Amino acid sequence: MADQRILIVEDSPTMRQLLVFALKRMKGVQIVEAQDGMDGLRKVTSDHFDLVFVDINMPVMDGLKLISLIRSDSNLAEMPICVITTEGANDDRERAIALGANEYLTKPIQANKVLSIARDLLKLPV
């Protein structure tokens, strides 16, 4: 089976490294990192990804804008998206889900939750 490709769009190097650590525990995944929404958009439109993790608060282009652009592209409309939010408040999360995100993670993230969501969205056996 071909490797599953995951894109992490997150401006915080700490969060990116932590997500990579968690996701690397799955066999057969390739992980690509983007450091802001614009970088993420460039990568997601020029390459194939099976899953995208998107932070909401980012410079240049925020996560909500990125999700709306991804969902407006017919080639990417079905690609699973998991948003990462800082706030416990539901506003950002609900807006992201309304824009087409499939799942959400709240900071501080837990590796087992990251893995569980990734396996679920990639439809991998537990």
Added chain:
Amino acid sequence: MARSDPRDSCDQDAALIDLFARGSELARHLIERLRSAEASNARWAERHAETERCHDDLANLFVASDQLHATRDPDEVVAAICEIVINLVGAEIFVLHTFDPESERLIPLIGEGCSLGGLPELALGEGTIGQAVARGRVWIAPSGSAEGTPAAAADPIVVVPLCVRGVPLGAIAIYKLLDQKPGLSELDHQLFDLLAQHASKALLVARLEEAKESVPARRLQPIDRITN
């Protein structure tokens, strides 16, 4: 027609009773084995979960340490400290203080989730923050302490002193955790210890690096006190 011998019937009954007893014994034995296997399974599942937790905690600690020492730029070290406090600890409101060796006071440098306006400069030993820095030990408020916003009279819930060999460089004062975070975990305590030990050293190294080029003499004082 031959009559059956009553003794044969008795033998058959006894054999059936014996068979039933052995069957029951076997069933009991199997149930015991099953229970034992289930208990063993539960123990292994628990150990697996514990190992996963340890792995996650180590990953957090590794990432924190790696990020702190990934740069020698003082501003980037400060940014890494803030990121760790926000993303790994899950703090919503905190203040990073820097120690000014000239005035010997802790000066609020960065406020996350709050304004620095009105926050006092603190002498070593003054208030919860000053005391934690003077002692060089992480201070954690007793459980049940109220979270709040930093103010002249407000106490933080955690103070992480940033000192190297007893020489103060600053402090991290956490006032509130993210709403979704129920409280401090064992990992948080480890992260505070790691920050106390590594954030201060990372800051020191970054300032040494900066000092190679040109820095005001007053900023070299804490470094001189350590290196001499």
